[in-house]
Amino acid sequence: MDKEQKHRLISVLEGHMFRVEDLCRSEDVSPEIKVHEIRKSFKRINALLRYFPDILKEEVQAFRHPMKDLARLLTMARETTVNLQFFETLCAENVDLALPEAEELKQQLLDENQRSLLEITKGESVFEAIRKQMQSGQHEFLDKLPDSDFSIDIAAELRLSFEKARELFTDSLEEYHPEEYHELRKKMKVLYYQFEFLHPGQVAVPGTLLENLHGITDQLGDDHDWYIFLKEIDEDKYSVSESYRQLLDATIQRYQRSNLELLNQSLTDFFRPGNNAFLKSLEDV
Structure with missing residues (x-):
């Protein structure tokens, strides 16, 4: 540096x-x-x-x-x-x-x-x-x-953060586990904030890698928020009737499924092997 x-x-x-x-x-x-x-x-x-x-x-x-x-x-x-x-x-x-x-x-x-x-x-x-x-x-x-x-070496640290996140995403693809996605979110947040240092202000610019990263971390955040809410409801932290609990479960799971479909596609595109856009952006760092 x-x-x-x-x-x-x-x-x-x-x-x-x-x-x-x-x-x-x-x-x-x-x-x-x-x-x-x-x-x-x-x-x-x-x-x-x-x-x-x-x-x-x-x-x-x-x-x-x-x-x-x-x-x-x-x-x-x-x-x-x-x-x-x-x-x-x-x-x-x-x-x-x-x-x-x-x-x-x-x-x-x-x-x-x-x-x-x-x-x-x-x-x-x-x-x-x-x-x-x-x-x-x-x-x-x-x-x-x-x-x-x-x-x-900023580029080396960013590549390391990228590979850690990609490995976790690859391992989580076989079966959805919310806790694994939460760990992935933490890795993606690190990558996002480190990349932000190189490109301050670009999060608000549509189509940039930083904006893309921000969108992915937001989707991962939504997934975790829904999981925590449902977990606390199911663990009887709050007094809720069984019928209302089932209604909440069904509604939130609908949100989760829709979000996961878009999220997994976004992650797959971001970590795409071969001429990866993120890794390519580090070549001149």
């Missing part, structure tokens, strides 16, 4: 960390928005940290591990928010679900969401712990990097 790219990587990481700090301090941003935006920034940071070579592994891990622990504390709050939003959308799009029982389930989802958000905001909030971790990362990690002697 040349000097200019090295400093740009540090600058981009610094920008994500400052954004997280700002979100944590902000008093006019709702907790659910904070959770969502901080988790996205964490994922970007984690993906970019993979660009650093093994000689900085100890420093990277010292910063990454506490951040990953804090991210886990946000997971439940995010999942309960998504469950609530998903169910509201589901009822709006399917009039047969708009039964009196729907209001009861919606209230249960809302209560659970409020409880999970309260858990991360009471006492010395998780947001304050995250803010301190970002400051520590700035002083103990980023500030020392400009004086470090290291180089990075």
Whole structure:
């Protein structure tokens, strides 16, 4: 990596960390928005940290591990928010679900969401712990990097991320398992955020590889959201009649089947062997 790219990587990481700090301090941003935006920034940071070579592994891990622990504390709050939003959308799009029982389930989802958000905001909030971790990362990690002697092969790291994701997709083709697709989504997210570093702003440009990658990760995200919702309903986390549970199962499975058909075709096209568009794009990196 040349000097200019090295400093740009540090600058981009610094920008994500400052954004997280700002979100944590902000008093006019709702907790659910904070959770969502901080988790996205964490994922970007984690993906970019993979660009650093093994000689900085100890420093990277010292910063990454506490951040990953804090991210886990946000997971439940995010999942309960998504469950609530998903169910509201589901009822709006399917009039047969708009039964009196729907209001009861919606209230249960809302209560659970409020409880999970309260858990991360009471006492010395998780947001304050995250803010301190970002400051520590700035002083103990980023500030020392400009004086470090290291180089990075961006194209090689992107090829590695691509091959890891392709291998997981190939292994998952024989039979659909939602947990495997969730692992694939995490791999594709890493690839997306790493590729975004090379092409900032292109996600909004139709037809670009970055926009394609973004669409795939969104489809994988939908698949996981539906799986989590159904899993919690089937595990009796919420009080739902058997008839309404069956109606939910049938409706969501219809969404899943339609999404999977498009998703698997998109993934097959993306990982197509021979003159692969993504790998070809790395030739001049």
